[in-house]
Amino acid sequence: MKTAIILGVGPQNGVGGYLCDFAAKEGLHVVVAGRSFDKLSLIAETIKASGGQATPMVCDATSEEDICKLIANSEQLGPVDLAIYNAGNNFNGDFLSMEADFFEKCWRVCTFGGFLFSREVLKVMQQRKTGCLLFTGASASMRGKPRFAPFTAAKAGLRAMAQSLAREFQPQGIHVGHVVIDGGIAGDKIIKGIPQFAERAGEDGLVGLEGIASAYMYLYKQPKTAWTHELDLRTFKENF
Amino acid sequence: MNPICLIAGVGPGTGTALVRRFSSDYRVVMLARTEERLLSLERDFENCHAYPCDVADAASLTHTLDKIKVELGHPEIVIHNAVGGAFGDYTQTTRETLQKNFEVNTLALLQLAQELIPDMTEKGRGAVICTGNTSAFRGKASFAGFAPTKAAQRILAESIARAAGPNGVHVAYVAIDAVIDLAWTREHFSDKADDFFCHPDDIAQHVWQVAHQAKSVWTFESVIRPFGEQW
Numbered sequence: 001m002k003t004a005i006i007l008g009v010g011p012q013n014g015v016g017g018y019l020c021d022f023a024a025k026e027g028l029h030v031v032v033a034g035r036s037f038d039k040l041s042l043i044a045e046t047i048k049a050s051g052g053q054a055t056p057m058v059c060d061a062t063s064e065e066d067i068c069k070l071i072a073n074s075e076q077l078g079p080v081d082l083a084i085y086n087a088g089n090n091f092n093g094d095f096l097s098m099e100a101d102f103f104e105k106c107w108r109v110c111t112f113g114g115f116l117f118s119r120e121v122l123k124v125m126q127q128r129k130t131g132c133l134l135f136t137g138a139s140a141s142m143r144g145k146p147r148f149a150p151f152t153a154a155k156a157g158l159r160a161m162a163q164s165l166a167r168e169f170q171p172q173g174i175h176v177g178h179v180v181i182d183g184g185i186a187g188d189k190i191i192k193g194i195p196q197f198a199e200r201a202g203e204d205g206l207v208g209l210e211g212i213a214s215a216y217m218y219l220y221k222q223p224k225t226a227w228t229h230e231l232d233l234r235t236f237k238e239n240f
Numbered sequence: 241m242n243p244i245c246l247i248a249g250v251g252p253g254t255g256t257a258l259v260r261r262f263s264s265d266y267r268v269v270m271l272a273r274t275e276e277r278l279l280s281l282e283r284d285f286e287n288c289h290a291y292p293c294d295v296a297d298a299a300s301l302t303h304t305l306d307k308i309k310v311e312l313g314h315p316e317i318v319i320h321n322a323v324g325g326a327f328g329d330y331t332q333t334t335r336e337t338l339q340k341n342f343e344v345n346t347l348a349l350l351q352l353a354q355e356l357i358p359d360m361t362e363k364g365r366g367a368v369i370c371t372g373n374t375s376a377f378r379g380k381a382s383f384a385g386f387a388p389t390k391a392a393q394r395i396l397a398e399s400i401a402r403a404a405g406p407n408g409v410h411v412a413y414v415a416i417d418a419v420i421d422l423a424w425t426r427e428h429f430s431d432k433a434d435d436f437f438c439h440p441d442d443i444a445q446h447v448w449q450v451a452h453q454a455k456s457v458w459t460f461e462s463v464i465r466p467f468g469e470q471w
Contacts, residue, residue, distance in 0.1 A: 171468045186456070204456055211457030218449055224467040225435055226418075226442035233457040237406045240460075 001053060003078040004028040005070065007061055007117055008087030008136070010039055014187035015136065016086050017043050018213035024052030026217060028082060031074045033059045061087035061113030071120035079128060082220050083121040085114045086136045088158075091150045103150045110154035111161070118165055122174065129173035132220045135162045137180040137230075166229045175227050177219045182234040183207045207235050242267050242287065246308070246315040248295050248352060249322025250278060253422045254371060257440035258319055261448050263287050269308055269315065271295060272322070295322045296343040298351060305355050314359040317451050320349050320370045326385035333385035345389040346396055353400050357409055364408035367451045370397045371443075372415045394461075401460050410458050412450045416443055417465040438466050 004023035009016030009032050016034065024030045024047045032040045032047075032054055040056035047054035055077060059070045074080050091106035118133060125131030139145075141159040144152040159178055166176035184190050184197060186206035191198045198206060215233055222228060234240055245266035247258050255272065262268050263285045270278050271293045278290035289312060293304040308315070324344030326337045349370055360366025375387035376394040394413050401411035418438035419425050425437065446464050453459060465471060 167471065171470075173467060175467065206456070208454060208456030211454040215453075215457060215459070222446070222464075223439070223442045225421075225437065225439050226446055226464040227467055228446070228462045228464050231459050231462055233459055235456045236408060236410065236458055239406075240402065 001027070001029045001078045002081035003031060003074050004082040004084070005031040005033060005074050005080055005121070006084045006086060007033040007059060007070070007113075008085065009034040009043060010036070011188040012039070012043050012046065013191075013209070014189060015181075015185060015209060015212055017187075018209040019084055019086060019216055020044075020054065021047060022213040022217050023082060023084075024050075024054055026082075026220070029053040029055070029077050031070070031077065032056045033070055034087075035060060061085075061117065062108040064116055067113070067116040067120055071117075071124065075124055080121060080124055080131065082132050082134070083117070083125075084134045084136070084216065085117045085158075087113050087117075088136070088138075088155070090138070090140075090148075091154075092147045093150075095147070095149055098150070103153075106150035107154045107157070110151070111157040114158045114161060118161070122165070122169060125174045126169070126172060131173075132175040132177070133165070133169075134177045134179060134216055134219060135159070137162075137178050139180070139182045141178070141180055142182075163229065170227065170229075173224070175219070175222065175224070177228065178230045179212075179215060179219070180230065180232040181207055181212060182232055182240060183238050185209065185212070202237075204235055204237060207233055243316040244269055244308075244312055244314065245317040245319065246352075246356070247271065247319045247321060248348065249320065250281065251321075252277070253420050253440045254416070254443050255321050256281065257444035258321060258447060259285060259288060261441070261444035262317070262319075266317065267312060269312065271301075271304065295348040295352075296324065296340065298347070301348065301351055302355065305352075315356055316360070316363075316366050318352055318356050318366075318368045319447060319451075320352055320368070322348060323371075324386075324389070327382050328385055329381045330384040337385040338388065341386055341389040342392065346393045349393055349396055349400075353404075353411075357400075357404055360409045361404065361407040366408070367410040367412070368397075368400070368404075369412050369414060369447055369451055370394075371447065372413055374415065374417045376413070376415055398460065405458070408455070410451070410453065410455070412459060413461045414443075414447055414450060415461070415463040417463050417471055418469055435466060436468060438464065 044054035044056040088110035140152040141155040162178040246269040250272040275292035324341035375390040379387040421437035
């Protein structure tokens with residue numbers, strides 16, 4: 001059985017949670033990776049209860065040691081055929097009073113972790129000349145809005161890296177994709193975390209989780225003569 | 241009865257593949273200048289209707305669209321795949337060439353949008369997909385008579401997308417960065433392996449996917465290319 005690693009999984013009702021569920025339905029053994037074991041095992045148990053295969057693995061995306069272990073342990077379960085880097089939180093704040101640590105921490109999660117993850121994943125995929133490596137992007141990947149300096153710098157960096165990897169590894173048979181989610185997401189982070197934002201967005205105002213996860217799976221399944229590197233996703237009423 | 245998908249520009253490659261893909265679930269309306277090809281496709285596939293027409297001729301296009309609305313109804317999906325092309329750098333390109341390509345590639349899109357989107361808006365659903373290529377992003381020396389019209393087409397599609405999206409009409413641009421697998425490209429690139437080419441059926445499948453995205457996750461722009469393509 002082939003393996004899918006989804007790194008950056010939080011609540012079940014979030015992008016990471018849905019990606020795990022959809023990857024399991026594709027017949028992959030899903031490695032549910034993130035920082036909080038309780039959340040990871042809940043998702044893994046749910047997948048197993050509906051007949052899929054899943055293993056939770058705790059991993060700090062910014063730790064080289066953790067990432068190396070994550071990829072090695074996943075390979076033990078089966079060849080990694082799909083790897084998704086979904087780690088990264090939205091960092092924003094007042095620029096002039098911003099601590100250097102804060103800026104660096106954002107870069108570590110959003111960009112540096114993506115580098116560590118890609119390096120280890122590509123090492124194993126390159127030997128097999130097949131596989132799919134996907135990254136989660138955001139509106140900030142494309143455009144720097146006020147107060148979002150750390151996040152936009154980090155996400156734009158991740159996007160540029162993904163493009164560089166696509167040009168280097170696609171001719172070797174590995175599909176590298178970047179998904180730009182342009183807008184607030186209809187997951188727990190917003191719906192439970194900042195309900196006033198969800199309310200302002202109104203009906204259908206947030207990007208839907210099911211649609212996001214199916215877009216990733218679509219990229220995964222594209223035939224190699226027609227690969228998409230970058231996909232933008234937004235809700236129909238988004239002002240863009 | 242199945243909804244209608246209108247395909248403007250049905251050549252032997254992508255256009256025919258689009259007809260094949262969409263005819264499984266749609267009544268396909270085919271617009272192209274070559275009547276013979278359309279009639280043969282009409283015989284080969286069920287649910288296909290030939291409407292020979294030059295999309296660059298505004299009066300003829302309006303007349304044809306009106307006829308379709310009366311005879312079959314309003315399309316739910318419109319694919320603008322007609323393309324006017326030319327090779328040659330700026331010293332070799334005439335005003336007439338650029339103008340002609342602008343009519344086929346850009347003005348026809350405007351006209352299709354103006355005459356077909358209002359019904360979609362009324363129903364609150366519909367999709368307009370435009371196929372393009374690398375010329376929409378980059379002006380290479382020998383594409384002076386072509387690239388400007390594809391770039392204009394892409395920007396027009398983006399503008400229509402922003403206006404029509406909130407009304408429930410999905411407008412998208414699919415760019416194909418590849419050599420498409422056709423009889424003449426096979427001959428021209430006879431030393432290339434099979435997987436150097438982008439297969440028309442794979443392109444059609446991608447257009448199908450974009451045309452059927454859930455409304456909360458619409459893609460405007462996507463580029464497809466074979467894995468080995470230099471870009």
